Amino acid sequence: MPKRVLLFFLLCICTDSIFAQDLAGIEIHGFVTQGFLFSSHNNLLTMQTSSGSLGWTDGAINFSDSLTDKLRVGIQLRMYQLGQLGGPNAEVDWASGDYRLNDYFGIRAGKVKTVIGLFNDSQDIDALFLWTLLPQGVYPVDNEGYFLSHVGGEVYGYLPLGDRGGKLRYDGFAGESYLPLHGGYIKQIADAGLAFTTAPAGKTYGGDLRWVTRLTGLTFGASADIQAMDGTAPQGSVHLVPFLSAFYYAQFTKGKFYFAGEYNPAPARAFLTIGQAVIPIPVGARTWYAMGSYRVSKTFQFGSYYSYLADTGLDPNLAANYSKDWVISGRYDFNSYFYTKLEGHFLHGTALSYYASTNPNGLKDNSNLLAAKIGFSF
Amino acid sequence: MSPNRWLIVLLVFVACGTVANAQDVIFVANRGVQISGIKVSDLRAIFMGEKTRFADGSHAVPVILKGGPAHEVFVKNYFDESPNDFREQWRKEVFTGQGSMPKSFDSESALIEYVSATPGTIGYVSRIGPEANVKSLTLLK
Secondary structure, three states, X not given: OHHHHHHHHHHHHHHHOOOOEEEOOEEEEEEEEEEEEEEOOOOEOOOOHHHOEEEEEEEEEEEEEXXXXXXXXXXXXXXXXXXXXXXXXXXXXXXXXXXXXXXXXXXXXXXXXXXXXXXXXXXXXXXXXXXXXXXXXXXXXXXXXXXXXXXXXXXXEEEEOOOXXXXXXXXXXXXXXXXXXXXXXXXXXXXXXXXXXXXXXEEEEEEEEEEEOOOOOEEEEEEEEEEEEEXXXXXXXXXXXXXXXXXXXXXXXXXXXXXXXXXXXXXXXXXXEEOXXXXXXXXXEEEEEEEEEEEOOOOEEEEEEEEEEEEOOOOOOOHHHEEEEEEEEEEEEOOOOEEEEEEEXXXXXXXXXXXXXXXXXXXXXXXXXEEEEEEEEO | OOHHHHHHHHHHHHHHHHHHHHOOOEEEEOOOOOOOEEEHHHHHHHHXXXXXXXXXXXXXXXXXXXXXXXXXXXXXXXXXXXXXXXXXXXXXXXXOOOOOOOEEEOOHHHHHHHXXXXXXXXXXXXXXXXXXXXXXXXXXX
């Protein structure tokens, strides 16, 4: 851990000499972030956050090249460590060839980011957001891997709706997604007695349609994603029947103001098989958030959001079945490359972000969390 | 109101108009670009990576300034947002594998020089001298 922190600060010191590189047409971009979490009661995200934890490091580098006016290729390698999740090895975040026939139709194939909801495809890119943690009900940082990308392809394009109608942006995708072996779901399943050595996987297909209205900055959208998953471990198996996950969202940007909201009802049912026992696990959750922010100056921005999640079909009065989170956040940009964030969370309920292994004495219903990040992006 | 006062009011309006124009940017393109005017909606789409073609079907390559007053005016007037927000939208394209960042320049003279030498490019500057070997585009409603 100290080595990673040292590397991070060395990169930050070198900001004068590091910037987006363009070597004979090959563009190189990257980012690195270091987080700090301190909670009042429970330990979150597999870290000892109640004592303060620096166990959150993230970084990526990408290379891309436009081979012709219509064809572009690229690859992004990413490494992240979130407490006991992730690891020191860089993995392929995305690697794709992108053929854009015209403005109405393009096709991207390889390992591609999955475009669903407002932020699914960009949720792992800290530099883009004011927030240190995105609304965890929709974008759980410990379980981002399964939905983040898929191996397959997508078609995309823009359809003009006339001078008064704005335009439509569409994405349609199909492929296979994998449950990362070092992610949160696998750890939770391992805690239940199934230790996977090969990543469970399943077919996924769906699409996103967003209406960029004539009113500058106002966008409405909806996404649908159908996923299935199967995996076998020495002790048993897990089977997720294909389920539809829908996202409905809107965002509005006007000058220094930004507002967004998203609703995601995701009823799903998984079956855990251990020996002869088949155990149904309700993993469906209804979740939504609303957020707003204001840019005070070129360098400083602050905002707030409220995120809500409730497991459907379970006792809503039990803290284990819901998560409500009030958040206030601030971000300061030192320059175009280097920034820092500070964020306060007021958490109610324990349905998200908690693991038995780091909370052996059980969980308190409520907890507060201070999250800070420092990041560098070029 | 006397004719003199009307004249003063008229002069104030004219002066305001001149100031407003002075607070906008001039769009320049490579001389090989066949169009002479461009719709604001097309302009926005090109600089957000949503469109890759001019109205005549030829390939459009946006180039931008890294910062400075002209860049701030451009982002404010055509996107109603801050340079930071504009940059983050492009970073999203880059880090999700959905696009490539436009080439950016430290100075307007460097941008003009690049546009003059690179087919299909379109950029913006605060002013343009007679010696610049680029085409100035008019904005269409």
